């Protein structure tokens with residue numbers, strides 16, 4: 001099914017009304033209650049806004065982009081999230097578009113505007129909260145037991161993704177561009193190019209194979225690719241696939257980038273998260289985001305050693321990451337869903353810049369331990385240097401898990 005892009009998106013309409021401070025208009029368009037600021041008091045604005053409406057806060061987590069937590073009112077539990085005003089409108093738009101297409105999302109009950117940001121009040125989902133039913137929790141438990149994630153959890157999730165793949169359209173921009181094209185100037189330039197990291201130009205040998213290009217070439221090639229993207233195939237998606245944003249019963253949260261999204265961006269995000277980021281790098285370097293989750297699987301680190309040879313100015317990397325069977329199974333089936341929906345060309349060379357951007361644009365490689373940076377380096381160079389055979393590269397990486 002190919003649908004023409006709507007002339008003016010709901011996202012744009014909501015943003016326009018919010019810019020005009022037409023809150024009644026936002027409420028009428030969305031059906032979600034919008035409440036104005038209450039007179040300020042001492043302490044954080046979000047705490048005061050919730051308290052003034054009778055919410056009792058029971059737990060709080062300070063994250064990079066939000067403060068979120070749980071609250072009770074009249075004996076009922078709620079989830080709240082305090083974000084910048086613009087981010088709340090983006091999430092409202094994602095919530096409406098994604099939920100209207102039959103995807104399970106928690107009910108968004110109200111937006112409480114404050115002078116500094118907006119509190120979003122959601123229905124509390126036990127599986128996403130303290131019930132430990134996010135995909136991260138399910139994977140950790142399966143990994144520890146050496147089993148697969150139960151079929152009753154995997155198939156409904158893949159079914160939803162399959163259905164969303166069928167909601168496709170061609171667009172020249174998508175919410176998920178925030179994680180790709182926009183990160184060239186927001187991250188690649190300030191993190192790497194402007195800082196002249198010496199390892200950018202280092203020659204690299206991975207598992208005894210000299211790499212034809214260095215990290216700088218892969219990153220500059222990636223930056224050039226995103227400079228002029230144009231119209232692309234897009235599909236309906238949650239827009240930030242990670243193990244903590246989906247859960248039991250194929251429920252999705254964190255919808256600020258939900259909508260019609262660049263298919264390659266979607267696939268690269270899911271691949272990187274399930275392959276290395278979500279099970280290992282993100283819990284290790286952003287532990288605060290995991291405070292309500294199972295303990296990360298202890299054996300998730302890639303087997304990676306790096307040895308600089310100053311004589312030849314070469315970095316020798318030995319890399320042998322093996323996925324757990326649970327991750328390998330889920331990832332190979334996810335690749336199959338995308339392959340069936342979009343054909344083998346989706347795994348072609350144009351996917352490489354997206355994979356590189358996930359590997360270098362989420363965490364600053366310079367802040368990682370040397371072995372972790374070496375693992376990312378080995379993968380980036382593999383994605384880039386073998387981009388004419390990327391389908392094979394990804395399947396080989398995933399298939400290692402089956403024999404662990």
Ligand SMILES: Nc1ncnc2c1ncn2[C@@H]1O[C@H](COP(=O)(O)OP(=O)(O)OP(=O)(O)O)[C@@H](O)[C@H]1O
Pocket residue numbers: 063064065066067068078079081106122123124125126128129130134244245253254255289292
């Ligand atoms: N409706 C809900 N009920 C219970 N818990 C929830 C709900 N929505 C989200 N959560 C929990 O809160 C966490 C953070 O929520 P969310 O991902 O929306 O915030 P965020 O600021 O975008 O976080 P991050 O940037 O780390 O992804 C989720 O990973 C999930 O564990």
Ligand SMILES: [Mg+2]
Pocket residue numbers: 244245253254
């Ligand atoms: Mg999240």
